[in-house]
Amino acid sequence: MTIELVASAIKAILMIVLGLNLSLFLLYFERKGSALIQDRIGSNRVTITGIGKRMGMPNLGIINTTIADPVKMFTKEDFIPAGADKFLHTLAPFLALFPVMITFVVIPFGDTISIAGHRIGLEAANLNAGALYLLATIGLGVYGVALAGWSSNNRWALLGGIRATAQMISYELAMGLAIVSVIMTFGTLNLQEIVRGQGGVWFGFLPRWGIFVQPLAFILLLVAGAAESKRIPFDLPESDSELIQGYFTEYSGGKQAVFMLTDFAEQALIAMLLTTFFLGGWQVPWLMRDGFHLPGGAFLAVPALVVSLLGVVAFLVKVVALCIFLGMVRWTLPRFRYDQLMRLGWKGLVPLGLFNVLLTAFVVVATGSAH
Amino acid sequence: MPPFLYIFLGALAIVSALGVIVQRNPIHSLLALIGTLMTVAVLFIGEDAVVVGFLQIIVYAGAIMVLFLFVIWLLNLQVEAGPTGHLALKIFGSVAAALLVTELFFILTPPHLQVKFTHQPAGYGSLASLAGKLFTDYLVAFEVTSVLLLAAVVGSVALARKLPGTDDPRVARKIAS
Numbered sequence: 001m002t003i004e005l006v007a008s009a010i011k012a013i014l015m016i017v018l019g020l021n022l023s024l025f026l027l028y029f030e031r032k033g034s035a036l037i038q039d040r041i042g043s044n045r046v047t048i049t050g051i052g053k054r055m056g057m058p059n060l061g062i063i064n065t066t067i068a069d070p071v072k073m074f075t076k077e078d079f080i081p082a083g084a085d086k087f088l089h090t091l092a093p094f095l096a097l098f099p100v101m102i103t104f105v106v107i108p109f110g111d112t113i114s115i116a117g118h119r120i121g122l123e124a125a126n127l128n129a130g131a132l133y134l135l136a137t138i139g140l141g142v143y144g145v146a147l148a149g150w151s152s153n154n155r156w157a158l159l160g161g162i163r164a165t166a167q168m169i170s171y172e173l174a175m176g177l178a179i180v181s182v183i184m185t186f187g188t189l190n191l192q193e194i195v196r197g198q199g200g201v202w203f204g205f206l207p208r209w210g211i212f213v214q215p216l217a218f219i220l221l222l223v224a225g226a227a228e229s230k231r232i233p234f235d236l237p238e239s240d241s242e243l244i245q246g247y248f249t250e251y252s253g254g255k256q257a258v259f260m261l262t263d264f265a266e267q268a269l270i271a272m273l274l275t276t277f278f279l280g281g282w283q284v285p286w287l288m289r290d291g292f293h294l295p296g297g298a299f300l301a302v303p304a305l306v307v308s309l310l311g312v313v314a315f316l317v318k319v320v321a322l323c324i325f326l327g328m329v330r331w332t333l334p335r336f337r338y339d340q341l342m343r344l345g346w347k348g349l350v351p352l353g354l355f356n357v358l359l360t361a362f363v364v365v366a367t368g369s370a371h
Numbered sequence: 372m373p374p375f376l377y378i379f380l381g382a383l384a385i386v387s388a389l390g391v392i393v394q395r396n397p398i399h400s401l402l403a404l405i406g407t408l409m410t411v412a413v414l415f416i417g418e419d420a421v422v423v424g425f426l427q428i429i430v431y432a433g434a435i436m437v438l439f440l441f442v443i444w445l446l447n448l449q450v451e452a453g454p455t456g457h458l459a460l461k462i463f464g465s466v467a468a469a470l471l472v473t474e475l476f477f478i479l480t481p482p483h484l485q486v487k488f489t490h491q492p493a494g495y496g497s498l499a500s501l502a503g504k505l506f507t508d509y510l511v512a513f514e515v516t517s518v519l520l521l522a523a524v525v526g527s528v529a530l531a532r533k534l535p536g537t538d539d540p541r542v543a544r545k546i547a548s
Contacts, residue, residue, distance in 0.1 A: 088398070129498065132425035139433025143405070146440055150398060162444065169437055189498060 003118060011124035015104040022271075022323060023264035024066040029327045030264075031065045037331045043068075073257035081153055081250045088151035093251065093258035096144025100265045103137040106130045107272045108192040109315045110282045113308040122282070122312065123192050130191040131183055134273070135176055138228065142168045144262070145230075145237065145247050152250035160246025163338065164230060164237035170345040171227035171234075177353025178220035181360040182277045185213055195281030199288075205295035207285045210278040216356045218278045220349055225270035226326065227345070230263060233333040236341055271322035279318045282311035372417035380417070384410040397448040401439055408432045420496040 035042025043065055080089055110122025127133050142165055149161015183189055186197040200208045211218045227234040238246030245251075248259045275281055286293050287310060292300040302310070336344070387410060390403030408431045415424030505513050 085396075085398070088402075129421050129425055132422065132429070132498075136425045136428035136433065139429055142433075142437055146437070147398070147402075150444070158444075162441075165437060165440065169434065172433075 004120075007118075007120050008124060011120075011122070012105045015107065015109065015124050016101055018109070019101065019104040019265050019268055020261075022268035022319065023261050025320070026264040026267055026323055026327060027069055027260075028065050029324065031069075033324070033327055034331045037328065070257055073260075074254045076253040078253040078255060079250075083153040084250065085151040085153070088147050089250075090255070092144050092148035092151060093248075093255045093262070094144070095147060096141060096262045097258050097265070098144075099137045099140040100262055100269055103134060103269055104272070106133055106191055107276055108195050108281055110308055110312040111196075114304065121192065122308070126192055127190065129189050131179055131189040131194075134191075135172075135179065138175070139172055141228075141262075141266070148251070148259070149247035152247075154250050156243045156245075157247050157249045160237045160243045160249065163243075164247055167230070167234065167236060167341060167345075168228060170342065171224045171349070174220055174345060174349035174353050175224040175228060177350065177357055178214075178217040178224065179277065181214055181217045181353070181356045182210060184357070184360045184364055185210065187364075191276055191281075195276060195283065198280040199283050201286065201293075201295075207280060207283065209280040209283070214278065214356070214360070216352065218274070220353050220356065221270075221274060221277065223344075224349060225273065226329065227341075229266035229270055229326075231267060231326065232330045233336050234341060235335060236338055239335055267326050268319070268323060271319045271326060274322055275315065275318040279322075281318075282315040284310050284314045287311075372414075376417065377414070380410050380414050384414070395452075396450045397443050398440075401436060401443065404439075405432050405436050408436070418496075422496060422498045422501050 032042045034040075080086055105124040106127055108121075108123035108126075112119050112121050114120075145164040145168070146161045149157045149159070149164065152158070182194065186194045188194060188197070194210075198207070198209050202208055202212075206212060230237050236246075237243075238248065243249070248256055251259060286295065287302070287307060289304070289307060291302040291307070292298075294300065384407050387403045387406035391400045391407065394400045394403060408427060412424045412427040412432065415421075415427060
């Protein structure tokens with residue numbers, strides 16, 4: 001009992017640290033990846049006492065950018081504007097970050113692993129109502145943003161806050177509908193069970209991943225997720241050209257860093273959700289408990305511990321690939337107009353989601369079984 | 372759920388409920404209300420009503436309170452400087468509150484209220500058991516409620532819809548005529 005508790009605590013901390021590290025990776029991508037896409041050099045001035053230069057490199061790349069940006073932000077003045085609601089102004093960044101951080105703990109990042117005779121499931125919290133927990137915590141993310149906009153005593157911030165609130169509650173519906181159709185397909189709310197349900201192959205070669213059963217739901221969750229994380233093309237709440245910085249116009253220093261971290265962490269979370277629901281989570285194609293069953297009928301035995309670790313690696317690879325994909329979308333598309341955003345949400349995604357739920361229900365009833 | 376946790380959460384719920392009515396700033400009251408709803412949701416989850424608890428967070432804390440926030444912004448409610456209202460109203464309010472407290476005290480103390488602790492059956496509060504009840508025993512009530520909600524949605528859209536050629540919503544025209 002105590003060993004399980006300790007293991008759960010360690011796994012929860014691991015997941016949150018993974019989320020934070022993915023956010024740093026996304027920050028790096030924001031600086032250097034965007035430069036690559038736009039044929040620029042990107043941030044290139046930070047070195048640690050010239051070590052990089054001496055070694056013949058312009059800088060230490062990922063380490064420098066990811067350390068320099070947060071250090072710079074946290075050492076700047078923390079400014080609260082006159083007339084602002086001081087308590088809420090300080091609370092808002094953390095209200096925004098907290099729901100994202102606690103959502104990471106339900107994501108399964110591996111199957112099970114045997115350590116010293118104990119079988120440990122590689123998910124921090126194996127909730128039977130995991131999908132409901134997800135929807136609940138994601139729904140709470142709106143308050144930090146809304147209250148940041150309101151408490152700043154600034155019109156641009158308030159407009160950004162209102163835009164963010166309307167956008168997030170609109171796209172939450174589409175997101176919920178996409179998740180509902182996945183739940184109906186796999187017949188469970190438990191995320192680990194959903195990932196297990198994606199094991200095995202069809203026709204001898206095609207992995208039974210969710211994306212092949214629910215392609216429409218994948219697109220819905222991708223679009224709605226991008227909108228929930230308030231990234232381009234859905235970054236209306238913080239659109240620089242109209243609202244200066246939107247809801248966090250009046251934030252500086254560490255608190256602004258927390259808002260940026262929230263955006264990156266949300267992006268990482270969306271990547272994890274897409275991986276869990278549609279890309280088979282920790283499933284490696286053709287890898288079973290005992291080894292690789294390749295399509296041609298060939299078999300390659302793999303030790304159990306390696307199978308577990310390969311699952312974790314597969315999860316990480318999929319999540320990072322999706323993070324890069326979301327980042328590329330962010331640096332490729334222009335921003336929507338606000339009416340286009342609302343039309344896409346309410347007249348595009350929600351009806352499509354309802355249609356997908358109906359279709360899934362018919363198929364599940366017709367075939368007589370889930371999945 | 373261990374008793375100390377139950378007592379702690381109960382106290383937290385009561386304190387944040389007091390915060391709703393004591394604070395002068397409507398946004399702060401709203402936050403306190405969210406706190407109350409969240410605490411009650413955690414109590415539900417602790418008592419094995421997991422689905423009800425999460426639905427409480429999704430529907431009330433996550434959606435309806437956002438609606439409240441919008442209404443507060445829309446009406447531009449400001450911080451109230453001090454107590455307002457007629458003296459007679461205050462006296463009447465105090466007496467009514469005292470009566471309500473006395474009544475609740477008598478109802479909620481042992482001779483009237485018998486507290487029994489029972490063990491819930493396995494699977495109690497799970498989505499399967501909830502859905503089973505909802506779609507068998509209470510199917511008619513469930514469907515009638517959804518039709519009612521649909522009617523409300525259609526009604527509100529019809530009221531808010533702009534007529535072609537006018538900028539005024541229909542409701543404004545009706546009030547004017």
